[in-house]
Amino acid sequence: MSRVRTPVVARWFDGEGDGFRLLGTRCASCAAVFFPREDGFCRNPGCAGGELVEVALSRRGRVWSYTDGRYRPPAPYVSDPELPWEPYTLIAVELAAERMVVLGQAAPGVTVADLEVGMEVEVVPGVLDEDPGEPSTTWTTWHWRPVGVGA
């Protein structure tokens, strides 16, 4: 049975393997960068407003902070209530070129014990959850993974 792979949010990321990137937008007038993407209006109050062009964000950044979720989050987070809760790790990553911090879940298997503030991490494709419905859907997302750690 084949599953449909669908991004959990359309046009926030794209690509496979080393080519995987978060997608934001950049204002053609003032060069402000936005993630999540702004497609309507530039939010720089000093900008008269320019065309917002899709831009791939830096693949690597440094850990600004990190934590984990030891208890099952409420909906709309999807988890199987029949299964014991497996904590997930969250990493806030500082991107130097964009001068911004972007949150994401860590790649599976990465725990808070593996992380330090300032550590280099990279964005990798990941799976958020699998919906067994018809057709069955694999909801894809982005993950942060310490550089030098294999998939």
Next chain:
Amino acid sequence: MDDVALAAGGGGGMSGDVAVLGAGMHPWGKWGRGFVEYGTVAARAALADAGVDWRDVTSVVGADTVRGGYPGYVAGATFAKALGWQGARVASVYAACASGAQAIATARAQLLAGLADVVLVVGADAAPKGFFRPAGGDRPDDPDWLRFRVLGATNPTYFALYARRRMAVHGDTLEDFAHVKVKNAALGALNPHARYRKPVTADEVAASAVVADPLRLLDICATSDGAAALVLSTLEFARRHGASTPVRIRAVSTVTPTYPNTVLDLPDIATDSSAAVPPADRTFRESVAHAAYEEAGIGPDDLSVAEVYDLSTALELQWYEDLGLCGEGEGAKLLREGTTAPGGRIPVNTSGGLASFGEAVPAQAIAQVCELTWQLRGTAGTRQIEGARVGITANQGLFGHGSSVVAVR
């Protein structure tokens, strides 16, 4: 008298003060009843404290809760109906955790504009059990929905990110965080309105379950039922009413962030980028306090007490710095030196704080002003800070709502 200097600093010659005639609360807890009942109890307590007949109130402002839909969305009218329709002007405001401050700001604006002479402000909530969650449905255009759907990022995970960052950058320790809880629990034990009224030890904090590393259950505030109310009036009404030296509200800061907002805020998935525009001199939280100080014509050295939004123990330390009580990174040192405990230079969260109350979202910013009122009147009982003259509250609501109130006597 300090008052003279304070008066000279504020309002540019014209008094922007309004009087706090009455303050009242419904105790925080899990009572299993509706928010209207809690709010009505608090409102009646505030009216009784003020000695004002409800029928003489010319405006009522409700701080809304959004859970449960109607009638939560229209708190002002809901409370007016519960107290008995008497024709008062009505307003209802929603600004997440800052709803209470916006309700006070609305009341103050009406008083200063001459649209009302005595206003009742009420906030009440019946909080659900467990994590706060977004409204239902499939709503990918709502950042609050998205952070749960995409990341499972509950409120405590954000508090934990700030806490870990402080540990890495400033050297704060888990013991420092526990110390905040111990301090606030000791004060909450003295407050009849608090939900948790037992002292807590550092060992008890350390033994509680980790919710979001590095924060434990006793580092994070609960979600509570509760209500708070204020009766505010013009100074002229207060004089006629026989209140010659009432507690006065001198500033209400309800500022928004300045682009680019560089501190990750709930419910955002990313900060603004500073690539095109350099960050402002002050972070959002710093600007919330700064606006209150500017409007009141005072500075951190003038404060006697402060009530800050301790959603987590670590966040209380952050507020010390954002309020200018100490320099950046010195919050834990201030705590360790006892500066923010009773007997210290600037006791913080004499009410017991959210650590002892838990969050009742639309009531919280009003409850902070209730505590200032009792401290400045000298009627805070066993938790009274001797000679309190000037107090500040600080709070922040989801989506970019600043909230800070300065009260003086």
